[in-house]
Amino acid sequence: xxxxxxRTQINKGPHKAVQSQxxxxxxxxxxxxxxxxxxxxxGPVVIPMLAWRVDEHIYIHGANNSRLMRHFKQGNPACLxxxxxxxxxxxxxxxxxxxxxxxxxVYGNFTAVxxxxxxxxxxxxxxxxxxxxxxxxxxLSDPKELAATMVLAMPLTEASVKISNKGVxxxxxxxxxxxxxxxxxxxxxxxxxxxxxxxxxxxxxxxxSAAYAKHWKDGCRDV
Amino acid sequence: xxxxxxRTQINKGPHKAVQSQxxxxxxxxxxxxxxxxxxxxxGPVVIPMLAWRVDEHIYIHGANNSRLMRHFKQGNPACLxxxxxxxxxxxxxxxxxxxxxxxxxVYGNFTAVxxxxxxxxxxxxxxxxxxxxxxxxxxLSDPKELAATMVLAMPLTEASVKISNKGVxxxxxxxxxxxxxxxxxxxxxxxxxxxxxxxxxxxxxxxxSAAYAKHWKDGCRDV
Numbered sequence: 442x443x444x445x446x447x448r449t450q451i452n453k454g455p456h457k458a459v460q461s462q463x464x465x466x467x468x469x470x471x472x473x474x475x476x477x478x479x480x481x482x483x484g485p486v487v488i489p490m491l492a493w494r495v496d497e498h499i500y501i502h503g504a505n506n507s508r509l510m511r512h513f514k515q516g517n518p519a520c521l522x523x524x525x526x527x528x529x530x531x532x533x534x535x536x537x538x539x540x541x542x543x544x545x546x547v548y549g550n551f552t553a554v555x556x557x558x559x560x561x562x563x564x565x566x567x568x569x570x571x572x573x574x575x576x577x578x579x580x581l582s583d584p585k586e587l588a589a590t591m592v593l594a595m596p597l598t599e600a601s602v603k604i605s606n607k608g609v610x611x612x613x614x615x616x617x618x619x620x621x622x623x624x625x626x627x628x629x630x631x632x633x634x635x636x637x638x639x640x641x642x643x644x645x646x647x648x649x650s651a652a653y654a655k656h657w658k659d660g661c662r663d664v
Numbered sequence: 665x666x667x668x669x670x671r672t673q674i675n676k677g678p679h680k681a682v683q684s685q686x687x688x689x690x691x692x693x694x695x696x697x698x699x700x701x702x703x704x705x706x707g708p709v710v711i712p713m714l715a716w717r718v719d720e721h722i723y724i725h726g727a728n729n730s731r732l733m734r735h736f737k738q739g740n741p742a743c744l745x746x747x748x749x750x751x752x753x754x755x756x757x758x759x760x761x762x763x764x765x766x767x768x769x770v771y772g773n774f775t776a777v778x779x780x781x782x783x784x785x786x787x788x789x790x791x792x793x794x795x796x797x798x799x800x801x802x803x804l805s806d807p808k809e810l811a812a813t814m815v816l817a818m819p820l821t822e823a824s825v826k827i828s829n830k831g832v833x834x835x836x837x838x839x840x841x842x843x844x845x846x847x848x849x850x851x852x853x854x855x856x857x858x859x860x861x862x863x864x865x866x867x868x869x870x871x872x873s874a875a876y877a878k879h880w881k882d883g884c885r886d887v
Binding site for chain 2: 447448474476477478479480481483484485486487488489491517518519520521522524526528529531532533534535536538540542544546548564565568571572575576578579580581582586590608609615616617618619620621622623624625626627628629630631632633634635636637638639640641644645646647649
């Protein structure tokens with residue numbers, strides 16, 4: 442259960458607030474893209490980053506010389522927001538148009554993962570989430586590559602989740618207005634895999650659909 | 665052309681920087697979800713918001729009593745980031761795995777749109793971007809609804825765009841490694857439209873595909 446703290450208390454649309462840790466995990470695992478905020482002298486900055494979850498931590502990685510990574514390695518407060526856009530709500534009134542979405546706002550402080558073996562394990566875990574079984578086939582990172590890579594960890598202890606999926610909510614007085622109303626759904630289609638132009642002949646195309654089929658039940662395999 | 669300012673100068677992966685205003689417009693128009701950053705006493709906060717473009721301005725809207733909207737109405741510096749995730753790059757080495765994406769980071773200050781007629785025009789323009797022709801059929805906003813809605817405008821004068829779409833970039837020494845390499849593309853499928861449970865019989869389902877067909881050439885109609 443996610444407990445509301447002063448900064449995770451949802452004031453706008455509290456009916457959309459979700460307290461389930463499982464819902465939080467699903468949004469992070471399906472998105473894997475976080476928008477991370479930081480403060481610079483001129484004001485706020487929002488940067489998209491890859492982020493993945495292992496158990497109750499989220500991880501980001503980058504080059505050792507990245508200013509962004511160094512900023513968070515120093516323990517500056519971080520906010521990572523994951524958003525999945527699920528479609529448009531087309532109401533009978535202009536006023537009640539809106540969106541279906543799932544979002545998670547995570548607060549915390551990063552700490553560096555120091556062990557090279559642990560960095561290797563976490564980075565390979567990330568690849569396995571995208572392409573199950575792949576780390577058995579690829580050329581794994583060597584010590585030089587691992588040394589050049591910074592991995593930062595943040596515990597999933599403070600977060601707020603909002604889910605909007607209730608469809609049209611028109612005023613009673615508009616229900617008789619003669620216009621189509623409903624939802625225009627958005628969904629993600631993954632694949633088909635596109636081989637690299639220089640892929641050697643005879644190498645079989647793998648099937649990684651298990652990684653995304655779990656998120657997207659129908660219509661989300663190759664079409 | 666987007667000119668680099670101190671805060672839009674791209675240091676990491678400068679080869680991914682794009683200076684085209686048209687590319688900026690396309691990312692905003694295709695996404696319409698912005699992650700907006702603000703500074704609170706405990707640190708940065710990143711909130712997903714709907715945002716749309718009309719000519720050389722972007723707009724957000726919300727309730728008049730929204731703390732977030734009031735924060736930006738006061739002219740506090742804003743950063744809005746739009747990101748489209750296009751797929752995973754599956755390299756032969758763990759180290760060179762990555763993502764295909766398009767992102768735009770926009771900086772500026774919002775000002776309130778005061779004219780009710782202009783708010784109405786901008787909000788209807790937003791609906792028309794999602795569902796062309798729809799504002800001719802829906803019940804348009806009344807003065808009370810417009811008065812309860814805040815619309816904020818920001819000129820598109822300072823932004824940086826990054827596009828990663830170059831596929832696999834393995835080290836020469838890994839090209840002979842016997843593993844599949846390529847891209848796992850992600851794309852968005854819109855529709856089919858889902859009617860509201862209480863939709864009156866005999867109301868025809870509209871065709872709004874013109875709105876998204878322009879973004880997504882193939883495979884992005886109903887499947």
